[in-house]
Amino acid sequence: MSSAAGWDADTAVDELYAAHYHRLVRLSVLLVRDVGTAEEVVQDSFVAMHGRWRKLREPDNGLAYLRQTVVNRSRSVLRHRGVRERYTPPVVSDQRGVDEDALAEERRRQVLAALRELPGRQREVLALRYYLDLSEAEIAETLGISRGAVKSHASRGAAALRHLLEDAR
Amino acid sequence: MNHTPQRPGEDDQLRRLLHDAVDDVQPVHALGAIRARTTNSSRARRGWLLGAGGAVLATAATVAAVAVLTDPGTSRDPGVAGPGPSAAASPSTDASGIPSDAAPTPSPSPATPPSGTPSQSAPPAAETSTVPVYYVGDTSRGPRLFREFHRLPDDGNAVLTAVTEAVSTTPDDPDYRTDWPSGTEVLAAGVQENDGGRELVVVLRNDTTDLRLAPVGMTPEEAQSSVEQLVYTAQAALQRRAPVQLLLARGTGREQRTDTLLSVPVSEPLAEGDPARTLAQVWIIDPADGARVTSPFEVNGLAAAFEANVLWELRDGDRVVQEGFTTAEECCTMAPYSFEVTAPPGEYTLVVQDSDPSGGEGPEPWQDSKRITVVP
Numbered sequence: 001m002s003s004a005a006g007w008d009a010d011t012a013v014d015e016l017y018a019a020h021y022h023r024l025v026r027l028s029v030l031l032v033r034d035v036g037t038a039e040e041v042v043q044d045s046f047v048a049m050h051g052r053w054r055k056l057r058e059p060d061n062g063l064a065y066l067r068q069t070v071v072n073r074s075r076s077v078l079r080h081r082g083v084r085e086r087y088t089p090p091v092v093s094d095q096r097g098v099d100e101d102a103l104a105e106e107r108r109r110q111v112l113a114a115l116r117e118l119p120g121r122q123r124e125v126l127a128l129r130y131y132l133d134l135s136e137a138e139i140a141e142t143l144g145i146s147r148g149a150v151k152s153h154a155s156r157g158a159a160a161l162r163h164l165l166e167d168a169r
Numbered sequence: 170m171n172h173t174p175q176r177p178g179e180d181d182q183l184r185r186l187l188h189d190a191v192d193d194v195q196p197v198h199a200l201g202a203i204r205a206r207t208t209n210s211s212r213a214r215r216g217w218l219l220g221a222g223g224a225v226l227a228t229a230a231t232v233a234a235v236a237v238l239t240d241p242g243t244s245r246d247p248g249v250a251g252p253g254p255s256a257a258a259s260p261s262t263d264a265s266g267i268p269s270d271a272a273p274t275p276s277p278s279p280a281t282p283p284s285g286t287p288s289q290s291a292p293p294a295a296e297t298s299t300v301p302v303y304y305v306g307d308t309s310r311g312p313r314l315f316r317e318f319h320r321l322p323d324d325g326n327a328v329l330t331a332v333t334e335a336v337s338t339t340p341d342d343p344d345y346r347t348d349w350p351s352g353t354e355v356l357a358a359g360v361q362e363n364d365g366g367r368e369l370v371v372v373l374r375n376d377t378t379d380l381r382l383a384p385v386g387m388t389p390e391e392a393q394s395s396v397e398q399l400v401y402t403a404q405a406a407l408q409r410r411a412p413v414q415l416l417l418a419r420g421t422g423r424e425q426r427t428d429t430l431l432s433v434p435v436s437e438p439l440a441e442g443d444p445a446r447t448l449a450q451v452w453i454i455d456p457a458d459g460a461r462v463t464s465p466f467e468v469n470g471l472a473a474a475f476e477a478n479v480l481w482e483l484r485d486g487d488r489v490v491q492e493g494f495t496t497a498e499e500c501c502t503m504a505p506y507s508f509e510v511t512a513p514p515g516e517y518t519l520v521v522q523d524s525d526p527s528g529g530e531g532p533e534p535w536q537d538s539k540r541i542t543v544v545p
Contacts, residue, residue, distance in 0.1 A: 026191035
């Protein structure tokens with residue numbers, strides 16, 4: 001993405017969509033769990049980025065803006081939705097011969113459900129760190145918090161997530 | 170990855186778990202949908218730019234006007250909101266039913282000194298004036314605005330003084346707050362004349378936080394209230410419901426229009442939000458929080474109460490030591506109320522609320538509270 005000088009807003013949307021749309025939707029799914037909601041959040045974020053392109057100008061700025069907007073909007077969707085769904089440890093079938101797909105599906109469900117149990121910041125830090133592989137500095141910038149806060153959210157979040165997943169086992 | 174995992178194995182495990190959880194999510198292809206929406210917004214923006222010969226000039230005029238207003242030497246410019254005699258001394262309700270922001274007639278107490286007598290000549294530097302400042306407080310119906318009166322040095326620009334106070338200082342009442350990110354400052358504020366009449370201009374700046382976006386954790390309602398906080402405070406300082414243009418200064422300090430502040434659209438001058446949906450509907454104005462009073466003392470406030478009924482309690486901890494009710498002058502719009510309280514010396518919490526029309530079915534009643542010390 002080095003030859004990006006002179007992208008206009010439309011080109012920026014096309015290029016960043018091609019490179020990042022899927023990952024951003026998946027990031028949002030980690031935050032809001034529901035795929036349809038995540039798609040809406042990310043589409044809105046692209047529209048917002050298009051409107052800001054004159055000021056962003058560089059692909060890196062565009063991507064940073066998208067990430068921040070996706071996280072912010074995911075959070076505000078959750079707040080809007082209001083009711084936080086309670087976590088219910090899944091019923092694990094003891095049937096023999098449960099096929100692999102169903103087991104994998106169940107594990108995915110457990111991870112997403114456990115993420116939803118975490119405080120918002122911890123969930124966001126874990127998603128940015130372990131899914132997008134962002135550095136502490138990048139996470140701090142995306143969330144507008146200190147690096148020290150990133151560290152503590154990451155370690156608390158990781159411990160809490162492990163704990164929840166062990167309980168579910 | 171720049172972070173240093175303490176337990177690399179566990180980091181990898183978490184990475185694998187999160188990837189497994191979402192890697193097979195195949196979102197619906199949406200480039201077409203996004204393009205359809207951005208094409209519309211491009212067209213809208215082009216339309217604005219086409220009609221923008223005037224708009225560009227207007228922006229240039231803004232820059233000039235603001236430059237003038239920031240210069241203290243020219244603050245007697247008639248366009249500047251100064252705390253002139255007329256501004257400080259005419260409590261009234263304007264045509265829209267919005268309570269005037271002139272200081273009420275407070276009973277003298279250390280916490281709310283009465284308005285100074287504005288002098289006709291240019292005020293000496295040490296003179297102070299009482300300015301209305303709005304803050305955000307949580308209510309049963311979400312964040313709403315409350316108002317305090319602050320006594321501040323009079324530098325001849327009441328709008329700048331009041332808005333600066335609103336974004337950057339802690340309110341007297343601990344139940345209120347400002348949600349503007351720390352480091353937010355008001356670079357300039359004032360009024361400018363244009364074809365449509367007077368317009369208030371407020372230029373914000375924050376070198377560490379991007380004010381265009383709501384910080385993570387701020388709800389859309391809080392963001393909206395924070396923008397209204399500036400609109401109401403600026404209008405109150407000017408004593409006039411002029412539209413408010415919010416601008417953002419960045420980098421070298423040159424202000425510019427911004428599409429959003431805290432993610433709230435602000436590209437156009439803003440009218441104040443509907444008071445019924447913006448303001449808390451019960452305010453105690455006097456005494457202020459922390460006031461020391463002698464018994465009996467008078468309580469003044471504004472309330473848009475159901476059937477104009479205003480209920481009050483004087484509490485000592487959880488114990489109600491006095492209670493009563495009164496009626497506001499009008500129902501259903503912010504209207505003055507007052508009552509007198511007699512109590513032995515001590516520390517109390519005064520709570521004023523409206524009556525609950527739903528009998529407990531609906532949201533909690535509106536309420537405001539102040540900590541008060543009755544001295545012998």
